[in-house]
Amino acid sequence: MTRFGYGRLLEFLFSAALLGVLTLILHYVFSEPHKPEPKPRPVLAACNKVSPLLVGPRAPKLSSPPSLEEIQNKSAPLSPGGLYSPPNCRAQHSTAIVIPFRDRASHLRTFLNHIHPFLQRQQIEYRIYVADQWGQDTFNRGKLLNVGVQEALRDGNWTCIITHDVDLLPEDDRNMYSCDSNNPTHLSVAVDKFNYKLPYPSILGGVVAIAPDLFKKMNGYSNKFWGWGGEDDDFSTRASLCGMKLVRPPTAFARYKMIVHKRDKGNAPNPNRMNLLKQTRKNWQSDGLNSLKYKLLSKKLEALYTNLTVDIGGT
Ligand code: BGN
Helix, strand or coil: CCHHHHHHHHHHHHHHHHHHHHHHHHHHHHCCCCCCCCCCCCCCCECCCCCCCCCCECCCCCCCCCCHHHHHHHCCCCECCCEECCCCCECCCEEEEEEEECCCHHHHHHHHHHHHHHHHHCCCEEEEEEEEECCCCCCCHHHHHHHHHHHHHHHCCCCEEEEECCCEEECECCCCCCCCCCCCEECCCEEHHHCCCCCCCCCCCCEEEECHHHHHHCCCCCCCCCCECCHHHHHHHHHHHCCCCCECCCCCCCEEEECCCCCCCCCCECCCHHHHHHCHHHHCCCCCHHHCCCEEEEEEECCCCEEEEEECCCC
16 A cells, blocks of 8 residues: 555544544433332233132122212223233233113213122223214114224234123123133123023123134124114124124123113114015124224223214114
């Protein structure tokens, strides 16, 4: 290399070193004071298969529910939208509870007052979704459930979906709010209104636990049952057409109290339900989740639940 070449090289190295030192000084002067690294959250051990917090039978309080604020104040800490994870162990189930709803504010308070402590004793992760039908058209339970499940699945990888009438209160926390991986579970086996007996063998109304992939396989509920009755029987037929059986926990603890109430306005028995039920086999693959249309008017993360207000149209 020529003398000229060495000179340029030295000059270059000197400038590079100077730049390095300057950068270091600037970094030292202007950077934020050194913060300690956040401590990684301790990895929790898995929750026990049988929660040690279970108490067995406990009578639900059916009337004069506290206000939402009172329920929240006495509750264990929840994340917005009514999401709970056990604080001391890693939950083995994560369950979205979906409630078809319209104009039953006091039932909802009775339900929330009972269900939060009940589920917390089971040490599961859960979130409560209320699918609230907007407007005055005839009520459509199946369609609301489709909406609620679809919206819940946008939020999380739930291992279990539970479709749950707001007027049914579980009496015994050994009735686990989790899912079987192959079949839907009918949780409300013994309801006081039916003298704690199953009204007929294929019934799948009230409270049902179903893994999300099975719900999708069944194409969800029919969207066509406007008014009371039949959508649950259609759902039961879908399960059997997909080769599934109904799982039922023992009657000794799959017990529920129903809040006594008058028939709701806009939910008269559907005179067409028998005809619709004759068409389940023909229609189930084209009527359900894959044909679902609605407008989500609002999604509010309340303290105790997620409120989905939805325009599902009318008959
Ligand atoms: C059934 C209803 C169900 C309801 C149960 C319990 C029908 C369809 C004609 C057989 N089914 O009779 O939707 O969950 O009663 O109330 O009406």
